């Protein structure tokens with residue numbers, strides 16, 4: 001590669017959702033300005049360290065790609081500054097995102113919970129159309145380009161030398177770092193992006209895994225692995241219920257999973273960093289539609305109506321048989337075998353049973369970590385970036401987009417929307433700066 005042929009106006013580092021969107025938006029903006037006038041062979045270069053762009057995208061939404069959500073409000077996002085989120089969502093909203101995808105030929109469908117998917121329910125459709133859009137708009141995609149350094153050249157506005165680990169480099173007037181966070185390293189994210197920006201004075205808030213399964217004491221979940229139920233999980237920190245989430249909860253051999261648990265994981269990660277592990281519990285409500293007093297009455301009647309009923313089947317009809325047996329065992333005042341009759345249950349055992357069916361406490365010991373996490377909580381401090389353009393306040397011409405920033409969203413399409421929004425804003429802003437239009 002000669003020094004000239006690797007010259008571009010905008011270099012995008014990282015070919016994930018945010019990077020692809022940034023490259024397409026930048027190329028679109030440059031085309032609108034008239035690329036011929038600018039005399040560069042490749043106005044935008046997309047630099048990806050692995051062998052393909054968008055690998056993580058293929059895994060999103062269980063292969064269906066939950067690309068956004070109809071209910072897009074800043075309170076679905078977390079980080080130090082929700083106003084930052086608000087300002088950016090106003091610059092490139094859900095409607096504009098859907099319009100963008102429509103213009104690429106992607107139809108979308110919205111489920112009753114607000115989650116938006118490609119009409120075909122195939123993540124591959126989203127990736128194919130993004131790749132085609134990048135190609136058609138003249139983005140030059142370079143794979144196996146593992147960026148190790150971004151070096152300013154000349155004066156503050158002269159641009160950058162973007163250097164790969166094998167010594168190749170690209171010269172660019174502006175650069176956008178969209179290297180993702182630490183979550184799911186199998187898709188190429190290992191946190192090198194933070195280091196690229198640290199040298200310019202950018203700092204991160206503490207990083208920890210979010211949207212991830214939860215590890216618990218194994219004793220209460222032993223023997224229940226693989227069983228699911230529709231219920232409510234409450235995160236209890238000390239004596240205070242910090243957050244509740246409803247839906248399908250799954251017992252596993254390490255603890256708990258399922259959408260409500262993934263939804264609590266961020267708060268759990270945060271609590272475990274500050275509280276003693278002895279203080280963090282998940283309380284399970286197996287019967288959200290029943291009030292405690294009604295349930296207690298039901299249990300008492302059950303014993304009266306069928307005193308010979310074996311304890312092993314006492315809760316069958318209310319909950320999964322194995323869950324029922326685990327709760328009966330835990331409720332008994334003295335160790336009875338489950339072959340004993342219901343007549344031997346004491347009032348106190350029945351009260352405990354009703355309590356555990358509504359509030360079974362399970363101590364949390366951790367989360368399953370970066371390999372299983374879908375998202376990184378924490379990231380580059382947002383007050384070091386312009387909230388309208390995503391340009392660094394510390395280094396002119398340098399931008400950041402996507403998960404690398406200190407913003408993460410709830411499960412449900414919020415994280416990809418963050419990638420689309422920030423990618424689009426950074427891409428257009430970098431192109432305007434590089435073409436001298438801003």
Ligand SMILES: Cc1cc2nc3c(=O)[nH]c(=O)nc-3n(C[C@H](O)[C@H](O)[C@H](O)COP(=O)(O)OP(=O)(O)OC[C@H]3O[C@@H](n4cnc5c(N)ncnc54)[C@H](O)[C@@H]3O)c2cc1C
Nearest residue numbers: 014016017018049060061066147180188402403413415416
């Ligand atoms: C299994 C799974 C399912 C998910 N499902 C959903 C979902 O349905 N809906 C939703 O909203 N969110 C979902 N997410 C989260 C969402 O995918 C991410 O938040 C989003 O992809 C982040 O986009 P990004 O472009 O910032 O980073 P990434 O998508 O992580 O892309 C970063 C890219 O940068 C590259 N890179 C890293 N370092 C370098 C370097 N030094 N040089 C060059 N390239 C580099 C990486 O290889 C990667 O391709 C899911 C995540 C996972 C793991």
